[in-house]
Amino acid sequence: MSLVAEAFVTQLAAAEPWPENAALYQQLKDEQILLSDNASSLAVQAFLQMCNLPIRVVCRANAEYMSPSGKVPFIHVGNQVVSELGPIVQFVKAKGHSLSDGLDEVQKAEMKAYMELVNNMLLTAELYLQWCDDVTVEEITHPRYGSPYPWPLNRILSYQKQWEVKRKMKAIGWAGKTLEQVLEDVDQCCQALSQRLGTQPYFFNKQPTELDALVFGHLFTILTTQLITDELSEKVKNYSNLTAFCRRIEQQYFEVHDKDSSAIAARSAKRSLLR
């Protein structure tokens, strides 16, 4: 979007307060959603909970196609639709709620750098595992991705998505990596996050920021999703302060609301369903 269009949208956003019926759209929780999309969706939910903004999770099979950028999750607030964590953070900021206002310039630069690290390494590793590792693709991804659609549409859609993801991996140089190298990268990323977190409750001081939401979304999903092997979750479990961090955020922000306990429901559903 050009600068003028962005300024216009920001003004529109700032005009109304946060409504009660804001909705977050993602794919079907039990049958369709994949690891990477679930992680992104959980990150957005965590961020909105941290800002104390009410949100209702709606599951639709065609959420990916409804989204303005093709990626889930997206939120429908008033008459505006915003997708992905970055733009959602800016949208929420325009409405007057922000988690990172208390940070100074250097800390904001660090926060942005760590968010890029998570997107660059963790998200790409999740995508690689889902779409480029043959065993996982055959047994988990293909059945799940096209499950709401009849044959042959389900196979066509999942092959199309796989081709797209593989093209992207090739462009950024991940196509030549083996699974061990990808897991090595995940380990390095977790090590960096663990060292940055140290013994603090959150990454920056005592208040959570969008970085905490993003890290929680990814790590919690990795820890609680059952894949073919447990190697990915083992890499995260090696760092006890990261698991404690996930548990702390879950207890504080997700167990308070009993009917909207998306995290707990997701955990039990995944354990039973993803064989």
Next chain:
Amino acid sequence: MAAPMELRCWEGDWGLPSVHPESLTVMAYAKFSGAPLTVNTISRSWKAPKGDIPVLISEDKVISQPAKILNFLRKQKYNADYELSAKQGADTLAYIALLEEKLLPALLHTFWIEAENYCSVTKPWFASRIAFPLSLYLPGKMSREALNRILLTKGGPPLYSLTEVEAQIYRDAKECLNLLSKRLGTSQFFFGDTPTTLDAFVFGFLAPVYKVCFPRVQLQEHLKQLPNLCRFCDDILTCYFRLSVSGHSPAGQDTADANLQKLTQLVDKESNLIEKMDDNLRKSPQHPPRKLTTLKLAVHGEESSPFNRLSP
């Protein structure tokens, strides 16, 4: 003693040891950690650049990406990061990810996709360093790969045209430069007084933007408004890359000649001023020639001494 290590990379121009960001990163790291690398630049030979450049060849091992090359150098005990704390090591990884996500697309665009830049500078430069007939094909291939990478990573909806994607990536790159400048502040390197891996990566990405002369230079202009980053690049160039790289001395000679020219001009100006003053004061025709000869001698004296200082 470690086995001799050879680095094959693109050569340098415009005062840089190499024009390619990844090659520059590896060379900078080697200088910081003191690793003895023989640098072989790709010239017009039939040993075509296969696969990724830069490539490190040590005994029988061939290692190709910058991250892997740096890992290898660290295992050979050439470590520039041993004084860093764990948190600083984590910060290094994070900032490198920021550079790759936000700055690299704009860098690739400036070099390979911006039509004027590509046709007038990048393509002729690279073509002149690759053997014919590959020089007809390889620059085009590199350009297509760069475009592919940018479109696949940044070009999804809601950005539907190349101009919108370009606007977005330049905005991201300028924000990234601002963040780097804030993080650097007034210190000499990113983590104190000794350069580390992060400094090598930042230098590798920034120096081509800073030094290469393109017709369309919006990123360079933005960088020049951040004086601490410019100072950072200049410091590393003068301290670590002054005398060793073979491709650097013609550039060094050029700067020496430029300095010489400026000095001569200054001295001429001063001599003219003094002439005028003398004319006003004495109004005698005999003195100016004498004054001129003494001034000329002084000029020669001054000319020779900086020349001696500048030559290696």
